[in-house]
Amino acid sequence: xxxxxxxxxxxxxxxxxxxxxxxxxxxxxxxxxxxxxxxxxxxxxxxxxxxxxxxxxxxxxxxxxxxxxxxxxxxxxxxxxxxxxxxxxxxxxxxxxxxxxxxxxxxxxxxxxxxxxxxxxxxxxxxxxxxxxxxxxxxxxxxxxxxxxxxxxxxxxxxxxxxxxxxxxxxxxxxxxxxxxxxxxxxxxxxxxxxxxxxxxxxxxxxxxxxxxxxxxxxxxxxxxxxxxxxxxxxxxxxxxxxxxxx
Ligand code: GLP
Numbered sequence: 001x002x003x004x005x006x007x008x009x010x011x012x013x014x015x016x017x018x019x020x021x022x023x024x025x026x027x028x029x030x031x032x033x034x035x036x037x038x039x040x041x042x043x044x045x046x047x048x049x050x051x052x053x054x055x056x057x058x059x060x061x062x063x064x065x066x067x068x069x070x071x072x073x074x075x076x077x078x079x080x081x082x083x084x085x086x087x088x089x090x091x092x093x094x095x096x097x098x099x100x101x102x103x104x105x106x107x108x109x110x111x112x113x114x115x116x117x118x119x120x121x122x123x124x125x126x127x128x129x130x131x132x133x134x135x136x137x138x139x140x141x142x143x144x145x146x147x148x149x150x151x152x153x154x155x156x157x158x159x160x161x162x163x164x165x166x167x168x169x170x171x172x173x174x175x176x177x178x179x180x181x182x183x184x185x186x187x188x189x190x191x192x193x194x195x196x197x198x199x200x201x202x203x204x205x206x207x208x209x210x211x212x213x214x215x216x217x218x219x220x221x222x223x224x225x226x227x228x229x230x231x232x233x234x235x236x237x238x239x240x241x242x243x244x245x246x247x
Pocket of ligand 1: 035036037038039040066067131132133134135139140141161165
């Protein structure tokens with residue numbers, strides 16, 4: 001695993017954006033696996049800036065998002081489809097038909113999981129998969145559990161995730177209890193993985209993911225087994241990993 005420790009959120013975002021830009025420049029029709037949450041927002045802002053300056057184009061890029069809340073319509077302002085439009089897609093030249101997010105309104109979530117998995121497989125999986133990390137070490141919406149889920153599936157969200165994400169909703173009661181998420185197997189098939197993490201509240205998860213045992217109780221720990229992972233973290237997020245790393 002390659003680790004970049006950056007001073008703060010902005011530096012983390014610029015570094016992550018440069019890695020994505022390198023991918024897009026070297027393979028203009030690449031498949032980007034994209035993520036939501038507050039961690040990648042600055043990365044997307046930097047990419048938009050480079051697009052506006054004429055330095056980067058997403059014209060041929062295909063994208064697959066990690067996950068979607070189950071039960072939210074695409075135009076719900078907390079859905080991940082809405083997030084992607086607002087934070088990236090509406091501001092760059094990616095073709096709408098080349099962007100993919102699981103359907104949060106699918107009547108049959110198992111069938112939707114299977115459809116989405118096939119779609120990602122049909123695209124050859126991601127050339128580069130961007131990930132944030134939950135405070136409990138989740139990636140996508142793969143919560144700590146007894147075994148690593150393989151393919152795209154319906155997830156029951158952990159209580160801690162509902163609490164963490166309540167800040168975006170009117171109250172915790174409004175946070176959906178379930179989500180459709182790529183599985184760990186889907187994520188691990190990406191050729192490159194880029195993880196962005198910032199803030200002291202992630203420090204424990206980062207330390208466990210990078211230096212702890214590989215266990216489905218810390219889903220991000222599986223990344224230790226992937227041959228091409230880059231972690232870009234700010235100093236606060238690295239504080240505990242740095243201690244363990246020295247020991
Ligand atoms: C959500 C998303 C994850 C994201 C995580 C962390 O639950 N499903 O993909 O990485 O939360 O979010 P944040 O970056 O806002 O801390």
